[in-house]
Amino acid sequence: MSRFRQKQNREVPGLNLAAMPDLIFTVLFFFMIVTHMRDVKPMVRFTIPQGTEVEKARQTGMVYLFIGKPVNEQGDVVSGESRIQLNDHYVSLDELGAAIDQERSLMSEDARQHMVVSIRADRETPMGLINDVKQELRKAGALSINYSATGGKVRSEK
Numbered sequence: 154m155s156r157f158r159q160k161q162n163r164e165v166p167g168l169n170l171a172a173m174p175d176l177i178f179t180v181l182f183f184f185m186i187v188t189h190m191r192d193v194k195p196m197v198r199f200t201i202p203q204g205t206e207v208e209k210a211r212q213t214g215m216v217y218l219f220i221g222k223p224v225n226e227q228g229d230v231v232s233g234e235s236r237i238q239l240n241d242h243y244v245s246l247d248e249l250g251a252a253i254d255q256e257r258s259l260m261s262e263d264a265r266q267h268m269v270v271s272i273r274a275d276r277e278t279p280m281g282l283i284n285d286v287k288q289e290l291r292k293a294g295a296l297s298i299n300y301s302a303t304g305g306k307v308r309s310e311k
Contacts, residue, residue, distance in 0.1 A: 195221075196224065216295075220272065222235060253295050269298070272298060
């Protein structure tokens with residue numbers, strides 16, 4: 154007779170799934186907290202230029218100004234002419250000052266004092282248009298301007 158007997162019916166024990174719902178809800182809660190929802194849907198196509206001194210801006214009192222070529226719902230460029238988008242609607246250069254004043258009137262007093270206009274312009278946008286936008290913002294009293302860019306390598310010209 155052998156000392157060790159082999160069991161004929163060895164089955165793999167089942168998994169204990171009691172902690173699975175807790176784990177799933179914890180991960181779901183984490184992604185709900187961390188995920189950033191976009192406030193403004195860009196209606197123009199723009200490629201952000203690269204910058205050398207890039208800082209993260211604070212979010213209170215931000216007004217987003219997109220400058221680029223207009224696109225349709227599928228993302229196809231509709232026109233070759235650059236358009237200006239203030240938050241969720243197009244504005245002309247002449248209407249920009251009034252639109253900035255309207256956005257300022259919708260803000261709280263603290264946000265109004267710290268209002269920053271964030272310009273997100275396409276890298277192919279003519280600098281003359283950006284200068285015209287800056288002049289209109291200056292006339293409207295929006296003196297704090299933020300230019301959006303992506304971080305990149307510093308190029309040295311020889």
